[in-house]
Amino acid sequence: MSDQTNGETVTAFCDAWSRGDVEAIMSAFTEDAVYHNIPMAAIHGREAIDGFIRPFLGRGSIHFETLHQTVTGDIVMNERLDTVSQPGTPDVAVPVMGVFELRDGKISAWRDYFDLKTFTGE
Numbered sequence: 630m631s632d633q634t635n636g637e638t639v640t641a642f643c644d645a646w647s648r649g650d651v652e653a654i655m656s657a658f659t660e661d662a663v664y665h666n667i668p669m670a671a672i673h674g675r676e677a678i679d680g681f682i683r684p685f686l687g688r689g690s691i692h693f694e695t696l697h698q699t700v701t702g703d704i705v706m707n708e709r710l711d712t713v714s715q716p717g718t719p720d721v722a723v724p725v726m727g728v729f730e731l732r733d734g735k736i737s738a739w740r741d742y743f744d745l746k747t748f749t750g751e
Contacts, residue, residue, distance in 0.1 A: 635731045636700040639707065642729075642736065643693040649686055655679050659735045668745035689715030705729040711743075723747050 638657065645653035658664075658675045665671035672678050685691075691713050698707040709725045723743050730738035 633700075634734065635703060635705050635729075636698060638731060638734060638736070639698070639700075639705040639729050640695065643695055643707070643709070647692045649690050651679075651683055651686055654682060657736050658739075659732055659737045662736055663738045665738075665740045667740060667742045689713060703731045705731065721747070 642654065642657045645657070655675065655678070658678060660675050661673075662675055662678060663671055663673050664678045664681070672681050691711055694710045694712070696708045696710060698705065700706075706729070707727045709727060710722055711725050712720050712722045714720045724747070726742040728738075728740045728742075729736050
């Protein structure tokens with residue numbers, strides 16, 4: 630895939646998060662994908678990733694604002710501000726650095742680096 634196509638795939642994926650479109654989010658992953666929020670344990674396989682993402686979005690919403698994005702071949706990196714909204718709690722804006730590995734136009738690995746204390750408010 631071209632750099633432009635891989636960048637567009639990740640941009641569409643991030644936009645799907647902001648819309649809360651779980652089906653579009655899940656269809657972006659390969660069957661054997663790995664999702665790793667670096668402060669937590671990695672999640673292996675699209676089915677397990679779905680089991681994490683669907684309940685998370687069921688509790689609220691998250692808006693991805695991409696500040697910068699760069700693409701080199703099958704690697705897409707973006708700096709984002711992810712704003713998490715959940716009923717009854719103030720919104721939390723979390724600075725995030727995301728690394729995406731793509732294979733055949735799908736996300737095969739996604740790593741997000743952020744400070745968990747920013748998210749939990751500790």
